Amino acid sequence: MDTEITPGEVVRLEGLDLPHGARFHYVTNGDVKLRVMLAEPKREHPRGSIIFQPGRSEFIEKFFETIDALTDRGFIVLILDPRGQGLSSRLLEDPLKGWVASFDDYCDDLAFVTDVFKNDLPRPHIVMGHSMGGTIGLQTVLSGRLNPVAAVFTAPMLELQDMSTPFMSEIIRFLSWAGLKFNHLPFQATRNGKPPAFRDNKLTNDPNRYQLWATYFENHKRLRLGPPTFGWIAAAMKSMKFVRDNAKHLKIPALITACGADAIVTPSSIENFAAKADAKFINFPGCKHEIFLEEDEPRGQFWAAFDGFLEENAL
Secondary structure, rough: OOOOOOEEEOOOOOOOOOOOEEEEEEEOOOOEEEEEEEEEOOOOOOOEEEEEEOOOOOOOHHHHHHHHHHHHHOEEEEEEEOOOOOOOOOOOOOOOOOOOHHHHHHHHHHHHHHHHHHHHHOOOOEEOOOOOOOHHHHHHHOOOOOOOOOOEEOOOOEOOOOOOOHHHHHHHHHHHHHHHHOOOOOOOOOOOOOOOOOHHHOOOOOOHHHHHHHHHHHHHHHOOOOOHHHHHHHHHHHHHHHHOOHHHHHHOOEEEEEEEEOEEEHHHHHHHHHHHOEEEEEEEEEOOOOOOHHOOHHHHHHHHHHHHHHHHOOO
């Protein structure tokens, strides 16, 4: 694809190394500038490529430890800051407002950057995504924009806690349609984009990994993102319904995981989707939303499951 590729920025924390062979770039899709990173495997001949989609409020640097685990396994990793997040273009005048017109835009971005860097991405391709990134990854594959050989999704956002009833869905859609699509949801703890105290967090039981994640937001204001808007929630609900309705059309091997103590995404919605999609499903009891930020033991269990999934599918 004929598009300009320019050097990208990196956010550094003292004492934290970049992933092996990390290269940061900016590319422009329409009028949106996307920040992308490629990391190289620690072997001469790559095993394949991981195309990784982060979740809401996330950014490339958050996944350095995860990327290291993937490059250790011989993969090239492509990851981007979603539009409206990290150091990609913010979409509204207030950069803290979480908004997107449609999840189709996220899907187009994922397919776009994969095409831009296709010469750097040896096959086989595996799509990975966390939370919102799982929704985006699934929608991108189910709509035919990407054709990987396999997929891995952790806590994919298929149904939001406290917003799963038809009544709530209709209220959100109505408020977005009625002109509040750019307004924050009320009563959100992260209105200023700063992370809550560890005791109040919904992501992890691991205080050290949580603090590392929080330090990025504390030290680098440009990374911060506030609560979602009504418009973002409405777009998310439309995307989640599309993905749930098309579960049986997922025709590639998939590993899909849930966390038993997830207070953000409904674990049962993930299990139900996996059953309909004939995907390998694993639940991590007691874990919060983010398995990649969890304590060593459940993280180790995830990576053991990941390795087993690759072996079962000759990847």
